[in-house]
Every structure is written in structure tokens, then in C-alpha cells.
Amino acid sequence: MDCLSFSSEKLCSSELFDSTDGEEMEEERIGSCAEDLEINPFDRLPFSSRYYKLLKEREELPIWQMKYAFMESLHHHQIVVVSGDAKTGKSSQVPQWCAEYSLAARFQHGAIVCTQTCKHAAVWLALRVADEMDVNIGHEVGYVVPYDNCCNNETILRFSTDEMLQREMMSSPLLNSYGIIIVDCVLERTVATDVLLGLLKDVLILRPKLKLIVITSPQLSSKLQAYYGSVPLVIVERKYRTEVVYTSGIQKDYFLSALRLLFEIHNSKRRGDVVIFLACEQEIGNAFWIIQQEGHNLNPDLGELVPIPLFPNEQERILKSNEEKPCKNYRRKVLLTTSLGESLVWSKTVSFVIDIGIQRRKVYNPRIRADAVVIQPISRSQAEMHQKILGTSSSDPESLMQALEDLDYLAALDNDGNLSEFGIIMSEFPVDPQLSKSILASCEFDCVEEMLTIAAMVTAPGCFVNPPQGTEETAVTCRQKFLHPAGDHFTLINVYKAYKEASTNAISQYYDIEKWCQDYFLNCSALRIAEAIRTELVDIMRRIELPISAPNFGLNESVLGIKKALLSGYFMQIARDVDGSGNYLMLAHKQVAQLHPLSIYYNSSRIPEWVVFHEFSIAENNSIKIISAISPDLFMKLAPQYYFSNLPPSESKAILQEVINHLSPISAIDEGQNNIIEDREFEKCPETPAEQRCSIQ
Secondary structure, eight states: OOOSOOOSSOOOSGGGTOOOOHHHHHHHHHHHHHHTTSBOTTTSSBOOHHHHHHHHHHHTSGGGGGHHHHHHHHHHOSEEEEEEOTTSSHHHHHHHHHHHHHHHTTTTTOEEEEEESSHHHHHHHHHHHHHHHTOOBTTTEEEEETTEEEOOTTOSEEEEEHHHHHHHHHHOTTOTTEEEEEEOOGGGOOHHHHHHHHHHHHHHHHOTTOEEEEEEOHHHHHHHHHHHTSOOEEEEOOSSOOOOOOOSSOOSOHHHHHHHHHHHHHHTTOOOEEEEEOSSHHHHHHHHHHHHHHHTTSOGGGOEEEEEEOOTTOTTOOOOOSTTSOOSSOEEEEEEEOGGGGGGOOOTTEEEEEEOSEEEEEEEETTTTEEEEEEEEOOHHHHHHTOOSSTTOOOOHHHHHHHHHHHHHTTOBOTTSSBOHHHHHHTTSSSOHHHHHHHHHHHHTTOHHHHHHHHHHHHSSOSBOOOOTTOHHHHHHHHHTTOOTTBHHHHHHHHHHHHHHHHHHHHHHTOOHHHHHHHTTBOHHHHHHHHHHHHHHHHHHHHTTOOOOOOOBTBHHHHHHHHHHHHHHHTTSEEEESSSSSOEEESSSOOEEEEOTTSTTTTOSOOOSEEEEEEEEGGGTSEEEEEEEOOHHHHHHHSOHHHHHTSOOOHHHHHHHHHHHHOOTTTSOOHHHHHHHHHHHHHTOTTSOHHHHTSOO
């Protein structure tokens, strides 16, 4: 299932789940003698025998019967809406037909782009379509997702996420490089999808030759027709109807109920693979291990259960199953995924779908600027489409107003509400606006190298892994080697520096970098993602000609500069310890939070009174994550005055107001000296000796 290692050969994503027996291989060998002489018009090479095998499968898809109607509509109209149920072939066939249409016109109006809401769906579709078109991935067909570009100048069909196409519109508002734009997965109604549909409506007026294809579900087809002005509608219907069986009542434990149903299906001896839609990715891992353990107790005459986890948000995270072991008996594949992974299911042998009917997702609360986990039932249309990704609602107006207010505080907007010159530069970076502001501020405070590392580490998944049972003390000892007295942001710099040094040594000394990460309880995949993110950020800095200062991490001046850069962007995320025991009160609101267990200050005798934090989440027991100590003087020097004046009255605001009254160039304590004093005091802490914490640095 490792689909991240691509080669120049023609790849096949369907082979991940569908095996080819000896008979089929023999038929392909015989058929290749007569059929391989036909030339592929996209790469001018003879078709392979696999192309004809996949062509027969494509012709059996429900949407294939609508090819002529679609091509006619595409030829005579600028906008076409394609409506159909899940697994009818819409996402894989429509882009290929658009490529055929553009090829006939010699791509005079541009290439084709197909957007997806999920980046992993874009990658898998690119693999699938390249296989069916019999071309090389990364050449004629490619994909562009965050921090991964698998395209070149010859790419005529690219798959992308909605966000990436929006980012491309910032430099090319009319998308002149494309002749056909396909917006897929409209049913999921993400904010990015809705915004993109609105922007494209204006672009189509300015570019009459540009064509737009919208792929959606039957529930939204009439609304889209009305929105775009009575455009043609191509309806795809399924050939077969499925039998739906409901539980007799509400299950107290839906997770165990789903697994019991799986074993009942297996014991019934009815053939076919199984897909289980669970509520979250943690349940995928739990189900994987339970199925593997219980599989040893099953009757071997029934065959073998092979669990295959599909993590939509962690494509690099693969759990090893026993699928590769030779087995003479029947093998039933059990695909475990969440609502985000519906598009990752390619197996054509699925006979059973177990849908628990609920979803667990994070919801942003604009009033307290925090995420909360919500467990809610899915809608009827979502259940029918096997898509319960984000519901059918966009962001509420309060969230949008909060976002505009935050951009105004960051000086990213002008008086008319448009992006300011500074905001335009901030938008060049594919990170949160606060992080963009901190990166730009680092140019002034001579800590660009360090700030880019922090930006990459906080954007990538968490680098620390939960230690297995019995190794907690060893993990704490290993983690102490990376700790920095100034805070978690600086600890992340130490981790990245150690990883880069170990990677260099791995090349010269031929040892396994993954083994090094495992020994230090670090997530190797997360660090590789951080490395890729940092490389892209450096390229952006050079492209827009921003200065990159020489690295000087370890000096007290550098620590002070990094804190200034952080506060320049994250002055809205300040908290104060109100009782000296780690109960932090948010400055922007009256929400109370505790330190995250992975913070260097957790269970420490010295807890800083004022901190800047990267994230506050109700979903994780009201905790603030990735924090660093600051002083109120430094905060008041860097926070905009109008932001401070808009803060609600509180004891913390009164303390800061007193700081303002006493703050002057003569009487104020020098922040550099203050920082040195704070760090030296922390180094005196007996729990975390300085020689252990700073050995990497």
C-alpha cells in the first residue's frame, strides 16, 4: 500500500486491492500480440495489453453509457453539471473525456485541471487515471497537492485540491493555463469548494472559451443548475441497487457493534470484501489490531480476514498487515476508513458496507478561537453517498467576521477591506496568516532560518510519538535531550537540527534514519514532511527576494529575536497563569486551559506566568500546545495598540496597562537581559539539567 514511492514506470493503483490470476495474465499475453500495435495519442507509444483490460472495465461503469451525451454537452456549452451516485465512475472518467476533447482541439485553450477536496483523493485519482490512460504519472497526468508537485511542462491533466487551485488564482486570476476546469466532490460543500465555484462564475464571463465541469450528487444538481443559469445536466444512474439493513435500535457501543457485524458476515460464508466506515482515525488503528488478533481464533475453513487501514489524513502512516503472506484459502479484505476515505476505496469486490452512521470531527469556535470535537449523526444523503466528510454546511458568518478581524489586526487588510501590500506578501506563504506574519517579522529580527524551521515543524504533524507501554520513562529521557529552556518552539528547532544532522550521518555512515527516529521516539514521516515544507518556504523567500539571515541559534540575541517574531504574529494567542499552578487564562477571552503534556513546562516546578501558544484546543482537554515563555513588557512592545484597547476588561489587562504606564526607554528593563535572566533561572531547575536539555544545541 506504499503509494508514495513513484518511478518512471506506468503505475497501477488498482493493483493495490485487485489481484490478477494466471488466467487473466495469459489472456493479456495473447491479446497483446494483436492489440499493442495501436498508438496512444497522448504519448505516441503503443498501447499496452493492460490498457485494453482496463478499457473493458471502464466500459462496464454506469457513466460509460453517458459518454456521448457528455461530449455533446461539452462541445456546445460552457458549463456542464454531471450528477450521479457514488462509485459510478464520474471522478475517473470525466477527466479522461475532457482530455480527449482537448486533444482533438490540440489544447489550444489550455490543459485540464480536476479539483478534489482531499489531497489523498487527488493523488489516488491521478494514479488511477494515468493507469487507465496508459501514460506515466508525473508526465501526461500528474497531481499538485500541498507540499507535493508531481507535474511537469508536458502534463495535460492534473489533479489538485481546491485550496491549491485558489492559490494559483492569486498569481493567475483568470487561470489562463487551463482550458477545462473540473470541480469534483461538490456534495461535500467545503468552504474552499464554495468559494471556488463563486470565483469561477466570474472567470467564465471574462473567458468565454473556458469550460467548467461540476461533478455533484443528485441532491445538489438542481441548485447548481439554477446558480449557473439552466446549464445542461448529465445524470448517471447505477445499474444495481443495494440492500440496506438497519439495526433494531441505537447501539451503546457502535465500534464493537460494527466489528461484531463483520465477524457475523464472515461466519455466514457469503463471499465479498467489506468496507467499514468508522468515526475517526484512532478507531481505524484499534479495529486493525482487533481484527488481526481475533483472526487467529476464527475457523480457518472460512478463509482469512485481511484488515487494510486507509488513513485519509495520514497517507504516510501504513500499518503492516499479513496480506503479503501466502495463503491458499479464501481471503476477505476488510477496508477500514473514515468519511474522508470514501474516495480511497478502489476494490471492485466489495459486497458489504458497514456504516456506523456517525462522524467525529473538529468544529472551530470563533468566540474562543479553539477547536472542539463533535460527535454527530450523518445526514440521509451523506449515508446514501457514503460521504459524510464535513456535512452540507459552510462556515458561519461569525467565523468569517472573526477571520477578517484577525487579518485586520495583522495589518493584512487596507481601509477598504482588501489585501494590503503587506497582506499580499503574506499570502505568498501556504501557511496560516499568523505564521506568515511571524516569518516576515523574522526578517527584521535576524532569525529567518530559525523561524522557517519553527513554521515547518508546527505545520507538519506532531514529531513526538506516544511511547509503547513500559517505555514511558525512556521516552521522557530521550525527549529531555531536545529541550530548550526558552520554550517548546525552541525545542522544535533542536529536534529538527538533530534530525538533519542524523540524516547527513545516515548518508555517510549508512545507517537507518528511521531507526534513529524510532530510538528517540520521533515520527520520521512527520519530520520528512517538515523538511519538505521548509524547503518550499525557503524557495518562496528567494522567489519574492526576501532576505535570509545566517543561522545563529543558541545565542541569547537569537532567542530574543525569535520571541519577537513569534509575538509579531501570535500576539492574539497570549495566556497568563492566574494561580501559579498551570491554570492559564486566555487574554482574548476568559477560557481557562492547562499545559499540554508534551510541553517542557508540564510537571515542572517553574511554570512561566505569561506564555505565547501556537494552538488552543477544547478537543484535547482544554490544553494549549507549543508554548514559550514571554514577558509582559515584550508583549506590549509588539502587540498593536488598537488590539490591546479592544480586549475585554480583565485582571490580566489591568496588569498590562500598569506595564504600559511604567514602560519607558529609560526605566524599562532591557529585554535581552531579561531573557538571559529567565533562561538562567530555568536552567537551575533540578528536574531538567541544562547539560541534558541543551546537548543537541
